[in-house]
Amino acid sequence: xxxxxIPSKQPWLGKPVSEILFILLPPFISLLFIAVFPGLFQDNDxxxxxxxxxxxxxxxxxxxxxxxxxxxxxxxxxxxxxxLLIVIPFIAFGAGIFVYSISPFLFWRLLAxxxxxxxxxxxYGFMRLYSRKENAPAWMVRVDKITxxxxxxxxxxxxxxxxxxxxxxxxxxxxxxxxSASVLLVAKxxxxxxxxxxxxxxxxxxxxxxxxxxxxxxIILGTILSWYFGIVYFNGDLAFTLLNVVSxxxxxxxxxxxxxxxxxxxxxxxxxxxxxxxxxSLLGFLGLIFLLAYIEEGLWDAFxxxxxxxxxxxxxxxxxxxxxxxxxxxxxxxxxxxxIIDGYIWKVKKNAGQI
Numbered sequence: 001x002x003x004x005x006i007p008s009k010q011p012w013l014g015k016p017v018s019e020i021l022f023i024l025l026p027p028f029i030s031l032l033f034i035a036v037f038p039g040l041f042q043d044n045d046x047x048x049x050x051x052x053x054x055x056x057x058x059x060x061x062x063x064x065x066x067x068x069x070x071x072x073x074x075x076x077x078x079x080x081x082x083x084l085l086i087v088i089p090f091i092a093f094g095a096g097i098f099v100y101s102i103s104p105f106l107f108w109r110l111l112a113x114x115x116x117x118x119x120x121x122x123x124y125g126f127m128r129l130y131s132r133k134e135n136a137p138a139w140m141v142r143v144d145k146i147t148x149x150x151x152x153x154x155x156x157x158x159x160x161x162x163x164x165x166x167x168x169x170x171x172x173x174x175x176x177x178x179x180s181a182s183v184l185l186v187a188k189x190x191x192x193x194x195x196x197x198x199x200x201x202x203x204x205x206x207x208x209x210x211x212x213x214x215x216x217x218x219i220i221l222g223t224i225l226s227w228y229f230g231i232v233y234f235n236g237d238l239a240f241t242l243l244n245v246v247s248x249x250x251x252x253x254x255x256x257x258x259x260x261x262x263x264x265x266x267x268x269x270x271x272x273x274x275x276x277x278x279x280x281s282l283l284g285f286l287g288l289i290f291l292l293a294y295i296e297e298g299l300w301d302a303f304x305x306x307x308x309x310x311x312x313x314x315x316x317x318x319x320x321x322x323x324x325x326x327x328x329x330x331x332x333x334x335x336x337x338x339x340i341i342d343g344y345i346w347k348v349k350k351n352a353g354q355i
Contacts, residue, residue: 010214011133014258022254023126024215027222027247031229034239041239045166049308051238055245061293062286063249064338066256069285070345074260081344092336096329104328105171111332112174118339119248120152123223125346126251130216140201144220147198151224154191155231158184167237195224222247255346257285296331303327 012019034041047055071077071085078085100107127148131141159165161184163177198220206212230243260280294312301308302315303324319327 009211011130012215013129013255014261018254018258019215023251024218024222026250027226027243030243030246031225034229034234034242041234041236041242043166043234044236044238047237047241049311051241052308053311055241057293057297058290059249060241060245061297062289063252064334065289065292066253066285067338067342067345068289069260069280070256071341077345081341084341084344088340089333089337092333092340093329096332096336097325100329101325104324105173107328107332108171109174109176111335112169112171114336114339115169116156118342119244120149120156121343122248122252123152123219124148126219126255127216127223129346130213130219134213134216136205140205143198143201144216147194148220148223150191150194151220152227154187155227157187158232161187165231165240166235167240253289257282292334296334299327300331303331 010016071081096107099110124145127144131144134141136144160175161178161180163175163179168174202217226243226247230240230247234240234243297308298312298315299317301312302317303319304327
């Protein structure tokens, strides 16, 4: 069993230390932080401004712009996905104008569900990347897939059937809420059964191959813990945002950085050969995505939210309802493009897994 501790035996994507710190550990560190400072995370429905800056501005919004380094800034990806990279923003803008003109609330509801789908798929994608070297039976692969998906789906079912909560995805009431104790009970029992099945499967697999896939196991466990505690166990905006955003945004930015600075593994289908990559520093990488995030959120605050005017004093625009029909969809284009194009830029050869 000693080989399970040797990094070279694990399906790392780049440097093990970087992946452990920035891809695998964020959900566990977030939970530890909540455990150490429980007073900050009592049930609440409003996030302190300093936390908003760190979690929303510098992680949630900034990670959207990190996609630029895997798409528009990458020569090979630009060439391979040229049509998508050109068409998707225009489709997103046009569809956004159409939906927002019908109903702003419908716009936010549809955007919320698109974001949820993206968040769910990312966890599956990370699991697929880290299981790419496994030669497991089909039923074991299926158990992994069911587990990672239901680790996110059960908390979402709970959220939909246990409203009101002290947090929302984008705006108040953007999810469709209902009430059914029986459905919730069935969902909970299924959750328990799936987790037990996964534990049994993992024990059997470890016994067969005599090793543990530490990164894959960490992704699955981190997903279970962050989604359950962030949505089901806690009922506070700060706890939900910390567990949701940190566990999603930081690993994504780390993944972009790893793929942009290291020659691809031979078993990973890379669309960006090292010779075609733009070389940039970490400071430049973070500086640009932080700047773009600040500009976008400043425009959101000036035109729509007007909640952080002390932070965005440079932005003093105003717009009536007619102008918002264009401004809101336009500002949402980076998010929507990120959600959609993300399904095309990460692949592994085996079984064509994607995120």
